[in-house]
Amino acid sequence: MQVLTSLPVDLPRPVADGACDHLPGMRLPEVALNSTQGGLVALASLPERLLVYCYPMTGQPGVPLPDGWDQIPGARGCTPQSCALRDHHAELQALHIQVFGLSTQTTAYQAEAATRLHLPFALLSDADLAFSQALRLPMLEVKGMQLIRRLTLIVDEGVISKVFYPVFPPDQHAQVVLDWLNTAP
Template identity: 60%
Template sequence: MKTPLEKIDWSELPEPEDNGAADHLTGTMLPQMQLSSTSGVMIDLSHLSGITVVYAYPRTGQPDQPLPDGWDMIPGARGCTPQSCAFRDHFAELKALGVDHLFGLSTQDTAYQSEAAARLHLPFPLLSDAKLALTKALNLPTFQAAGMTLLHRLTLIVRDGVIIKSFYPVFPPDQNATDVINWLKSGASTDR
């Protein structure tokens, strides 16, 4: 049974602004490094062939745990569950459009991510960058909350280890999968 999407009025939350923090990513080759995944195997994104979609999110909450103080007032922080559920719900369509690999990415550890992956019935793995190795190597945009370094929400489209498109900022998060689908349908992923 799928977990229903959380009802959020996006107009009541501060919208993130494009501060240029992801402008450098398109054309960048992914570094060789192993990331822990909720599938139980280590993943090196640089070695994957074909089209890979990686959506980065700050952190998923847990139903029995409060969100960090002021979470809703951090532009773009709220919405990790709706974003993940949208990618889950569009998984088959993304595969049909040529996506070979799909991952969520956060700085939470794999044990924490595993709870969310199971609760949300995600058909794809979540990757942990708890040591911030990929974040630092790619200079991904981050912010601090409750003593944690968290990723700003962004999505990378990768072809054979090279980033060919970045979506940043992502808002509202529940539309991110649709934005990726529309970009794939435009044929831009096949441009050389």
């Protein structure tokens, strides 16, 4: 049985391939995304500083991950990353950061994870890939699923000001982002 909250010690490191180099300075698309907290969220319209962490997919207890998942660089770690952001959420709020998770999974699928992990922030569904395609986010295909590669966007008034990509290790990324936020303008 796989433990979703911890990472294997031999997890492969993703490579910095330049797939997000075009993102800083881009305006977010006017796409409304379904939220696990109900309703639609248009990230481009939010005036706050945002932390939008994009992840491939969360696993579910008792449901096997796709074959070879742990060998795909950057695939494994969505649950530990979400838990770390949950654990640092108060610090992020103190910096006036609004946090969102984003994946191509359906809202119903994401809602299970949000509830199970006690996430204090919304997970947003880009199941139709409108947001991902508009920004040309790096994707991977696994068992017919189109998944976003793990990355984090810092957004100010609808414009991407910072991109963290690749993200590794995912369980320590919340602290990396906090360190950057505490020294950034």
